[in-house]
Amino acid sequence: MKHLIAPSVLSADFANLQRDIEMINSSEADWFHVDVMDGVFAPNISFGFPVMEAIKRHAKKPLDVHLMIVNPDQYIERFAAAGADVITVHYEACTHLHRTIQAIHAAGCKAGVALNPHTPVALLKDILTDLDMVLIMSVNPGFGGQQFIPNSLRKISLLRSMATHVNPDLKIEVDGGIGIHNAGQLLEAGADVLVAGNAIFGAASPTEMIAELKQVSGGIVQS
Numbered sequence: 001m002k003h004l005i006a007p008s009v010l011s012a013d014f015a016n017l018q019r020d021i022e023m024i025n026s027s028e029a030d031w032f033h034v035d036v037m038d039g040v041f042a043p044n045i046s047f048g049f050p051v052m053e054a055i056k057r058h059a060k061k062p063l064d065v066h067l068m069i070v071n072p073d074q075y076i077e078r079f080a081a082a083g084a085d086v087i088t089v090h091y092e093a094c095t096h097l098h099r100t101i102q103a104i105h106a107a108g109c110k111a112g113v114a115l116n117p118h119t120p121v122a123l124l125k126d127i128l129t130d131l132d133m134v135l136i137m138s139v140n141p142g143f144g145g146q147q148f149i150p151n152s153l154r155k156i157s158l159l160r161s162m163a164t165h166v167n168p169d170l171k172i173e174v175d176g177g178i179g180i181h182n183a184g185q186l187l188e189a190g191a192d193v194l195v196a197g198n199a200i201f202g203a204a205s206p207t208e209m210i211a212e213l214k215q216v217s218g219g220i221v222q223s
């Protein structure tokens with residue numbers, strides 16, 4: 001399957017959100033990547049339910065919700081009701097990760113787990129079969145426009161080989177510092193979903209940048 005492109009709404013112009021949502025709708029992008037930060041787990045506060053609900057009203061593609069918040073269990077049902085299609089929680093924020101994943105599935109969403117740059121992929125060994133997606137953070141959570149951390153490539157390759165037999169359908173998403181310069185390497189390493197904020201919204205033509213990211217090859221060929 002061709003890789004997916006998920007523009008990060010964090011880098012959109014919030015004063016022209018509907019315009020930027022329509023741009024994503026009419027582009028080759030696959031998902032809307034929605035970054036929710038609480039100022040506790042991540043050193044930044046992004047937006048919450050009212051903005052997410054507004055995005056949902058206009059978005060014609062799935063919402064990929066990246067929760068950078070403590071205690072995500074408390075809000076799973078509300079995020080599902082607000083229109084999340086995929087809910088990704090941070091490994092570092094969940095004491096009972098298995099229960100959280102069950103709650104996401106019970107709410108009717110696909111479930112993902114995100115790993116901070118310092119968190120080893122090996123920690124997911126006993127939960128891999130329960131997941132729809134793993135998000136490898138290739139920057140520290142909190143801000144768009146940061147520099148890609150190269151070790152993320154090794155984490156993606158390792159995770160891909162860990163998942164091959166136990167969960168071949170697992171999606172590997174990578175998030176932070178992604179652009180045309182490193183997209184090919186990420187796909188070669190085994191990534192399926194590329195998140196990009198600054199590279200898309202900072203481009204002269206966001207629509208063309210999405211098309212270019214979509215055209216990059218290097219992925220593992222799947223039927």
Ligand SMILES: O=C(CO)[C@H](O)[C@H](O)COP(=O)(O)O
Pocket residue numbers: 008010011033035066068139140141142143144145146175176177178195196197198199
């Ligand atoms: O989760 C995130 C930050 O915590 C964002 O999704 C990520 O940083 C995307 O932005 P950019 O492509 O500009 O790095």
Ligand SMILES: [Fe+2]
Pocket residue numbers: 008033034035066175195
């Ligand atoms: Fe994100």
